[in-house]
Amino acid sequence: MQNFHPKHFAVVPAAGSGSRMGAVRPKQYLPLLGKPLIFHSLSVLCGAPEIDKVFVVLSVDDAEWGSHDWSALGPKLVPLFCGGPTRADSVLAGLRAISREAEQSDWVLVHDAARPCLAAWHIEKLVRELAGDEVGGLLAVPVADTLKRADGHRRAIGTVPRDMLWQAQTPQMFRYVMLRRALEAASNVTDEASAIEAAGLHPRLIEGDATNLKVTFPLDLHLAEWILSNREAC
Incomplete structure (x- = not known):
């Protein structure tokens, strides 16, 4: 029987080490405004009335989660201690772990652990605009900068037209059964939308904004602090 009132579950893969940050501890636990980096997005997800439950997928041997309140x-x-070596592995493991709780038609919103500047309006807009969509979709922003293709020596060998190009963000929102099947069939993907695309479907792009940045390099941590501090002051 079709579920006419689907639930919305958030899945946050957080089993990675964040090696590009050059830090000793995993990126998701780096301090940001007095809290672990991941705390900020989890707080927004848990506080969103649209979200029924928030699952954090951690590595099996995560020793730091329990040291925070x-x-x-x-x-x-x-928390789910079943994460794998890649994002796709962790998300799929999380989906398998909640199989008894999630109905096939329930929505799953996958969010990067390293996007601490998620705002309530990002979630509200994504859920509202995808409510009747047959495929699902993701937050994204149109590419504004000129893009260059480089050779192996970091010399520009061409300019890539930016028309119709979008930069993917998260959350990415798809039906439970659709996302699980897509990830079972396409494990070598860097985001959920790629798995859905590999299944021959076309996720919808919901325009977000640049404040929903991903912390990848040390400077990004300072940018995230500035965004959160100024947002709270407004």
């Missing part, structure tokens, strides 16, 4: 985030937050 997550109680302020409430009962929606559920």
Whole structure:
């Protein structure tokens, strides 16, 4: 029987080490405004009325999660110690772990652990605009900069037309059964939309904004701090 009132589950893969940050501890636990980096997006997800439960997919041997106090985030937050070596592996493991709780037609919103500047309006817009969509979709922003193709020596060998190009963000939102089947069939992907595309489907692009940045390099951490500090002051 079709579920006419689908639930919305958030899945946050957080089993990676964040090696490009050059830090000793995993990126998701780096301090940001007095809290672990991942705390900020989890707080928004747990506080969103659209989200029924938030699953954080951690590595099996994660020793740091338990050293932090997550109680302020409430009962929606559920850690899953089943993460794999890649993002796709972790998301798929998380989907398998919640198989008894999620109906096939329930929505799953996958969000990067390294995007701490997620805002409530990002979630609200994504859920609202994809509510009746047959495929699902993702937050994204149109590419504004001129793009260059480089050779092996970092010399420009061409300019890539930016028309119709978008930069993918998260959350990425798809039906539980559709996303699980897509990831089962295409494990070598860097995001969920790629797996859906590999299945021959076309995710919808929901325009977000540049504040929903991904922390990849040390400077990004300072940018995230500035965004969160100024957002809270508004």
